[in-house]
Amino acid sequence: MLNTKTIAELSAMLAAGECTSVDIVSDVLAAINARDGKIGAYLTLDRDDALAQAKAADAARATGTTGALLGIPVAIKDLLNVKGQPCTCGSKILEGYSAPYDATAVAKLRETGAVLLGRVNMDEFAMGSSTENSGLGKTVNPWDAERVPGGSSGGSAACVAADEAVAALGSDTGGSIRQPAAFCGCVGLKPTYGRVSRYGLTAFASSLDQIGPLAKTVKDAALLLGVVSGHDPADSTSIDVPVPDYAAALTDDLKGMKLGLPKEYFVEGMDPEVEAAVRAAVKKCEELGAEIVDVSLPNAKYAIAVYYIIATAEASANLARFDGIRYGLREDGADPIELYGKTRAAGFGPEVKRRIILGTYVLSSGYYDAYYLRAQKVRTLIRNDFIEAFKQCDAILAPVTPTPAYKIGEKTGDPLKMYLDDILTTPVNLAGNCALSVPCGFSSDGLPIGLQIIGDSFKEANILKVGHAYEQATDWHKQKPAF
């Protein structure tokens, strides 16, 4: 059952000749065959191609090639372009589109010899927190099939939690990696804005989007991050900061580290079990040698309002290109404008339409100053909060979500209620820094709970260190859902 193992373990086995990439991919495919009918993580999967890539990786290894990800299968969220594969973004409007190029992060995986497994489900264009907004399929939480896996990277989290992949790439615009990781009991990392090239990542909100790993352990997340990070001339917003060896810098204790606890993050209406689990995790970090200090993020409470203005404004322009002219769905009309209208009416789901309308509205003449400009100013205040906080600590500890995974359909009737669930994750995207979600317990219903470890810009090494030390001292991450 090689599919249950971590990248670090498999890498060692491959190096020692104890297994082949074909063995690993075969076990992963077997797991997918056995239970993806129930989980629904994958949208498309070319089994033959996956095995062919595995064979090629084995052949490369036979000629002396090495690498942490050589021969390791990684699932890809369906909004990353992989040359020759579909890239639907969970939307009907991109049905039939085949990517003509590799996203930079994908190209980097390819270069290291990782096996690019199938495409996993997501909320349409990454808009949502439950994967219920996918226009193409339903994904359930591996821990409880009646519950959502979280979103928008719900497929990425579910396939890792269900051992249907060794690791996955997702993207996080307002919590879309961390929240599903918390809901599904795996590790998820949102890197600093500019750490990973966005080239080839279908844009939802360009100033917030980041590609990041979902994995079984913090070390695996560190390995994956190390591969996909780095400056890319094709993305002007990627920043030329050296990429450290994240995995090598992991240690088992937290001596000398100061960890901040923001009082504003223990919000009203928070599930007591979540709060208890997170507070216990804070205690555990203290036992590991960290000093806990109180910090304040007073403007975090505005994050949801700011986020839903900026993200929708950018999305309204980013999604304008899906017009039926060059690729994807086309519903013919008498003239281009009618064609656009019909195509977009048929291709986009209700949540995407809602956000395009909202974004169009906030940018409209006469409203721009009151909404978009004001939101940008508050965004600066939120960023300044983090800058101040990180003068006092090396990382911040917080919950990821106010509650564990909720029931499918529970919140679909009330979009605002669903938006509010992003309260603990959106501030980090607005500020542009990094954050990690690691398993820190289970609810009485047996649902995973996540600990959020927030780091300063380009201080991924800090949060990975905290996450790894905590993980080594606990065994939440070793628990598996029953099938």
Added chain:
Amino acid sequence: MKYEACIGLETHVMQKTQTKMFCGCKHEYGAKPNTNVCPVCLGYPGALPVMNARAIELCCKAGLLLGCGINPRSKWDRKNYFYPDMAKNYQITQADEPLCLGGQLTTEVAGETKTFTIERIHQEENAAKNTHISGASLVDYNRAGTALMEIVSNPCMHSSSDALAYMTALKQIMEYGGISDCDLEKGHMRSDVNVSVRPVGQKELGAKVEIKNMNSFGFIVEAIEYEIDRQIGVIENGGTIDQETRGYDTDRGETFSQRTKEDAHDYRYFPEPDLLPVEISAEQIEQWRSELPELPAQRRARYVSELGLPEYDAGVLTAEKAVSEFFDETCQKTKQYKLVSNYLMGKVASLVTEKEISIADSELTAETLAQVAELVAGGTISSSAANELIEVLFTEGGDPKAIVEEKGMAQVSDDSALEIWADEAIAGNPKAVEAYKAGNAASINALMGCVMKASRGKANPPAVIALLKKKLGA
């Protein structure tokens, strides 16, 4: 009541860059449709723009040539509109923080020196080219995303002649500056023209009418004249001018309403999150300034003061950059500046028109033209032979001296030959001889003509005159 027109031009100039504004696709005219395209300029999911540094340089240099200030920090914005000429359905442009601000252009309008002020120059990306055929529209994305800058003048012009002088000077500066080829037929330079009228003495501008997207100077002049008359007519008949966008119907010579203020687009501009602001250091600006080429006005002044050419010659030679560069190159090889100027304005210019071949595409070179000038100055060939020689060099090329020899173009100053022709001329034209002797000095020209004809243009005119005078006992 007397009215005054106020005219402003928004001129789009396609820059001479190798690649497009935000991707590495080639920028070339006339390529097979949709061959110079990539995920970026086709607006594919996930593709991102990257700035073309050369385009930024050219835009700033255009600004420096027009006396603009260069913004140390400018930014990009998205202009949102749905149309199949824009793959992303938004255009990357600069809304409120353009690369260049302020500036002016001084030129002559009907003998009067005028200065027109420029509000700004911003950088943006070009749209694709749409071709509408029966029942369908075809889109060629080769042009999509090419570098395009917009030069916005203030509404400081008051007549179609002002506008024509402004556009002509602007075109000349862009060509001289190496910013653009400004080939109007290839759409390198297109203007939106804003026209309003107001009673003379009124300070506020009248309601502005915008006439969109014109590439012919002639049509722009016509459209402005029509529009001024139309607006005055409407006001005089008690009507008001509405702010609107009009098109120009070139067949009817009229403007027509396209879009009123009410259905004007809301472009929903907002800062482009995929690109960083452009930061330009003072050192960079000075570096670019030091690389600026000589402008037509400076060049004209140099021709007069350093080369001793008449103002008229300087004006004609600098009207086209290619001609003045050819002139400069030729003057590196000969000091006969005025002769070279004469040939470029005369014989060479008429050959260019007649044969429809530019100097650059002809066989004539600066070296051969310089040799022609030297041959004339040295008395080896006559002026008429020079014209004949230039035609040969223009169409066939070759070594001027060899051609002179081969075709027997050299002047004859040899007395024995001249004597025979002079005697024949005197014998054959008794009337002219009589008139000359009676005091009509000009009559000698008739005799001179006969000698030249007999010599087939090869006789050296001063020598012929001297000989005739001697023979006629003057």
